[in-house]
Amino acid sequence: MAESPMLPKMVGQRVKRREDPRLIQGQGTYVDDLKIVGMEHVAFARSDIAHGRIKSVDTSVAEAMDGVTAVFTGAQIAEFVKPVPIITPFPSPDHRAVVVDTVRYVGEPVAVVVATNRYIAKDAADAITVDYEMLPAVVDTEKAMTGQPAQLHKDFENNLSVALLPSGTGVSPDGQTVDDTALDQAFADAEVVVSQRMVNHRLAPSAMEPRGTVAHYEPGHNKMTIWSSNQAPHLLRGAIASMFGMGEDQVRAIAPEVGGGFGAKVQAYAEDYVVAGLSKKLGIALKWTEDRSEAFLATTHGRGIIGYIDIAATNTGKVLGMKLRLIADIGAYNTLFTAAIPTFTTLMANATYDIPAIRTTITEVFTNKTPTDAYRGAGRPEATYFVERGLDMLARKLAMDPAEVRRRNFIQPNQFPYTTQMGAVYDSGDYAAALDLALQNAGWDKLKAERDQAQAEGRLVGIGLSMYVEVCGLGPSAVLPTGGWEHSQVTIERDGRINATTGASPHGQGNETTFGQMLADQFGVPLDHITIHHGDTAIAKQGIGTFGSRSQAVGGAALHLAGGKVRKKMAKFAAALLEAHEDDLVFENGRISVKGAPDSGKSFEEVAAYAYVPVPLPEGLEPGLSEEAFFEPSNNTYPFGCHIALIEIDRDTGEPTLRRLIAVDDAGNLINPLIVEGQIHGGLAQGVGQAMIEEVQYGDDGQPLTSTFMDYAIPRAADLPRFELDNTVTPTPVNPLGAKGVGEAGTLGSTPCVVSAAVDALSQFGVTHIDMMLRPEKLWQIINGGQS
Amino acid sequence: MIPSNFDYQRAQSVDDALTKLAASGGTGKVIAGGHSLVPMMKLRLHEPTTLIDIARIGELSGIREQDGLIEIGANTVHHDVATSSLLRNNCPIIAETAGMIGDPQVRNRGTLGGSLAHADPAADYPAALLALDAQIQLQGPSGTREVAATDFFQGLFTVDLADNEIITAVRFTPVQVAAYAKLYQRASRFAIVGVAAALVINQGSMLRKPTIRSSRIGLTGAASHALRLTSVEEAVAGQAATAEAMAQAAQGAGAKIDDINADLHASEAYRRAMIQVFTTRALQGALARLPA
């Protein structure tokens, strides 16, 4: 047919993101862009001390200011906002949205102002004064474990939220009995043991768009609409409904354009609850927009885990056993996932290796700092860092090639599905293939020779290598307390255009493009005839959200199933029109026709129109073309890869420069390699950022020292080399797409390989480990004979 | 992160700006690129009640050469200094310095006058202006005056500039054999230590190798304000124009400064060590500009 152009297959193509033109031209609508008639503005007065008991709060000046509608103290807020809920099965202290008696970190809300504009609200919040009885600030995590210098929460002695929670070899599933026989034997048999304390320091997620919330309660309908810069609007809907005694039919949550989340925007925050609660109480629409200074203090931090690792091995580099003791500095409160993050670290302690005996323990400690929660990788980068740095130390001690040590311990392709000592069931993998490709792309032997040559010339050049495996595509409902499925609805409209929804709530992942590509292929129609809707619970009826690298693997699978259902139904309509058998039909180039006879067919639009005015209605069919599907994966996915870094350190100044970063990633089947590369680029940048320049720091008094971008460095393009990417493809059997997930991968291997490269460059000065970040001064001290 | 209330006025000329400044009765401030002032206002470290915008006063912009002197208008943005062919050809150090400030956004908006008036202890320009022995032109209600860079930078965020004056331009004799070297603070890109060195060379002959006749060396980032490294200037004088001699002369650079900054990014000891490193680099960088 002349008017039916040949449509290329879309899946697997490097299609440019459909989202980008609007985003880069300033045409996106973010929470702060919303305006509602009569809307007023909320500002929070926040604690400027780390720890103290509130003696009194003086709101009189604020209340008297022109334009101030109302001021609320913590006690007043507590009358209608219950403590902030969490989702993990660990004991948790009372966490008030606004402090009632004791402040526990700088930035914690102490009072709330509602005013007619944002400027007045901010001024009024500044005019609120709080009189505190100062308490000692708990800053040092390991000191905090002895209850020193103070205890944060009444029922949590020694500031312990979780104490020495064991898992691994010989631990019963309920964690109650621990049998150390195998582990002790491994260490008894060891010819070599490496032991190291490592700090995987705190990071500030630093999304380009800080958080923001608009709540609009309509008393006439008894309905609440909440817009929030959030990764999981369906969870937000449930959280708001249950907080205020409403039904999920009475709350609509919308995540409009979201300018980055990185895990820190999964949860409903204190501010979401307060803004919603106040909207309900006052009966007006309210807006709160977090400013950058607030974001550094009030949005959860990531990482913050100290690891003590011991590796027992033979002289040939075979690992016999491993101990990993984690101490997590979780900050002042448990928030949504806080307590669970270190459990992802222990879950992944096997890494890519067949290790016969592993013991991990988790201790989580309250400190007077911003709470920690998920941040890109959420527990898995920490596992990768500890284990890969540990193996690097082992290789160095045995004077073995770091690649060779890994190779000798890999889980082999024929061992999958592989149940680890930690209880994870790795779905599929070929770790040697990823390693080999990375070594080849790096020119490993040549690279080593170049390093040796450079070092002989007095230059401080080093190389580092890291494998990684991560748990993604979360997951079966058994492992995710929110439910582990995703949902999608696909509708062919009467004009043949396609509306599809996804419960995954992308915020930078490009699913409008990848999901569009999938449907374009499934229906043989042009990509621009398809619109993917997300982020609004009234439109995408069900969903969990985008986190844990799950949107493609789980959300994409749900879309695929829903699309399949509609396609089947549409084929029946077409079969009736064409007097053919539905199984003989192909959807191609905008037409549905009998296989091998394209001219015999009908256009996609004709069939769609027929389905909505079905005269005659084929027997057994209902009118219309709209189907939905839930997809529950049978397991998580376990993407993996290998990253290699080349670093040079300036001998005079200690400044490190990353010269090369070679990455091979295996995320299973790729829907859009261009988008995958973008995800990896971002992840690598953040992983390198942690290794080299990013660190949240606090003073001894609990004052944050890095709460502006003048002091908290995040990587710029110019800080990074041109990434050398490649991939292997090992599909997963746990979803119909074979896709594993890739959002977080870049942050896993990059951090340890960069640090290992720095250790390699400086090993001539006797160091075997350097704690991140790679501050020039720290490296300069090592070069000049000081300790790291 | 929201400034307190202020009025905004746009000045049409230098005289207009001075009139408006006087009328504000000491509570007004001029704004040029806004890249130092606006952050200070957001943090409420400055709360001017009136902002007088001088950014569009044409007479304050531009780079000119006259009678062997180069003049850069106070409103000239860093990017224009960095990319000026007049400067790159005749006085590369100043273009080089401007090109190392912040990032493209900052360089496209931030101005020379704003940088000098603000006098951040870690700003880059002051070091270069000390090395060039620049004269800073000021205009106030009672006329114009000229202050040598050496006298201009007086203390932490403190310069020889009255509330009712504005900087109109900077003037200096171009120097070829001069260079700027900087240790970047990795978050802000300001200087942890920045050293600018300008050399006057005794040309060599068949019998004599070239030597350094004299030098001026400006240091920024290390102390409360930019200052001259006079002891290194003395040590350099008479030395052979070689990289080794420069490294030798830089030994102990800054040792006599007693109020060295220390912060999150660099301790006092590290900064001290870096003064020597970057003094060496600046001196060697200057020598590298010696015409062959």
Ligand SMILES: Cc1cc2nc3c(=O)[nH]c(=O)nc-3n(C[C@H](O)[C@H](O)[C@H](O)COP(=O)(O)OP(=O)(O)OC[C@H]3O[C@@H](n4cnc5c(N)ncnc54)[C@H](O)[C@@H]3O)c2cc1C
């Ligand atoms: C992210 C960032 C990074 C930066 N990095 C660097 C860096 O690496 N190195 C560096 O040197 N600087 C850096 N800066 C500062 C930058 O160079 C500023 O632009 C400059 O310091 C101020 O120039 P301005 O025109 O923006 O001045 P404004 O912010 O407009 O004004 C600054 C001050 O100068 C006064 N003022 C302005 N013009 C005049 C005038 N003509 N006469 C009298 N007073 C005047 C104002 O009243 C105000 O007090 C950085 C700034 C930012 C935001």
